[in-house]
Amino acid sequence: MRVLVADEFPKVHLESLRGLGLTVDFRPGLKGDALAEAAKDVSILVVRSTEVPAKVFEVAKGLSLVIRAGAGVNTIDVKAASAHGVFVANCPGQNAIAVAELTFGLMLAVDRHIPDNVAALRQGAWNKKRFSQARGLYGRTVGIVGLGAIGAAVAERALAFGMRVVGYSRSLSAERAKALGIERAESLLALARQSEVLTVHVPASSETKGLVSRQVLAALPDGAVFINTSRADVVDNEALLEEARRGRISVATDVFPDEPKGGEASFHSELGKLPHVYGTHHIGASTEQAQDAIARETVRLVDRFLNEGVVPNCVNIAEKTPARYQLIVRHHDRVGVLANVLDAVRQAGINAQEIENTIFEGAQAACCKIQLDSKPPEEMLERIRARAEEIIFVDLVELRA
Ligand SMILES: NC(=O)c1ccc[n+]([C@@H]2O[C@H](COP(=O)([O-])OP(=O)(O)OC[C@H]3O[C@@H](n4cnc5c(N)ncnc54)[C@H](O)[C@@H]3O)[C@@H](O)[C@H]2O)c1
């Protein structure tokens, strides 16, 4: 079996993939048509920020699994993957500490003007007067949008800095907020109004597009700092540019609209050039520690897929299928039994959805569960029961809507 690794990946973990018996094509920097061409003969594709467009799934018929060696899967056409029956999995949480550390680096950099200090010195200027204007982080309020792996890691660090931490997340319950040791805001707007620092850690999705809206940015107090280490899409970028130009708030961002996908490119960002903006080059996950953890997780996913046929962290399995009924067939574990059961289902004109066959110890009997999209007629059940030499018991259960 072949795996294509189309981005940078630690050497030692490429060896681990080879150790699983795979042929590894290590071709960082592949893009677009070249990526689709190279993916033609592989079963598994591993990518970091490289985009995986629909074309890859149209061309690479043998592709079974795409692993995002990172958290955000917005760079992969997951809809196209699902339409072609290709699993997509990611490595959630493995780079959370790295992103939280960058978030703090940015927060401190803005408060103490560290990049401007450095730039002035490099130009031969000493300006203690100007650079002494810092407020300090202790006792200040940080608002965290999205309390998943990264948001929680930021909260932990903010508490250690003696900050007041308030969170807003889709699924942040009062209990979880208490467990994290933070306060909980009822809405994003309520959070923004009280945040001297607002930092965002939600995935890019149709639900989060423009989540940090013009109104949210306008609600930030004067002199607030807005930090984005998630994705550019989650912010109203036009409004952000206007706010940053006005200089009413400071901005630190690791992500930009239309940022280059590769490692090196020329890139001119209006936002990135402004004096109240500190931009980094989408390096949130780029620590050795994080890349090592991500690569280990990638190898674990490949191993489980190869050896157990399961895909941990899969992001595109249907949460709910159209199945309404479950057929349960306990049967003798013999050749052709399931084919006969499925033939009866086919003859009834019913679509079988998820199928699971569990073998009991001793491999004499098994239990097959078949989810069906409509209620089977009694004759179909009778047809299955009639093969008494193969079938032990047949039952039908209506699934909860
Ligand atoms: N800068 C980088 O290099 C870098 C590295 C890793 C991750 N990221 C980005 O950060 C994102 C978050 O990563 P994570 O590991 O914390 O993910 P996560 O899935 O652990 O957490 C995401 C959080 O966002 C919340 N959320 C989702 N939709 C929401 C909505 N509509 N409103 C409010 N909250 C919502 C979820 O409830 C969850 O708490 C990733 O999806 C990725 O885009 C960037």
Ligand SMILES: O=C(O)CC[C@@H](O)C(=O)O
């Ligand atoms: O791989 C990278 O460098 C970025 C990854 C990051 O954006 C992620 O979503 O995990």
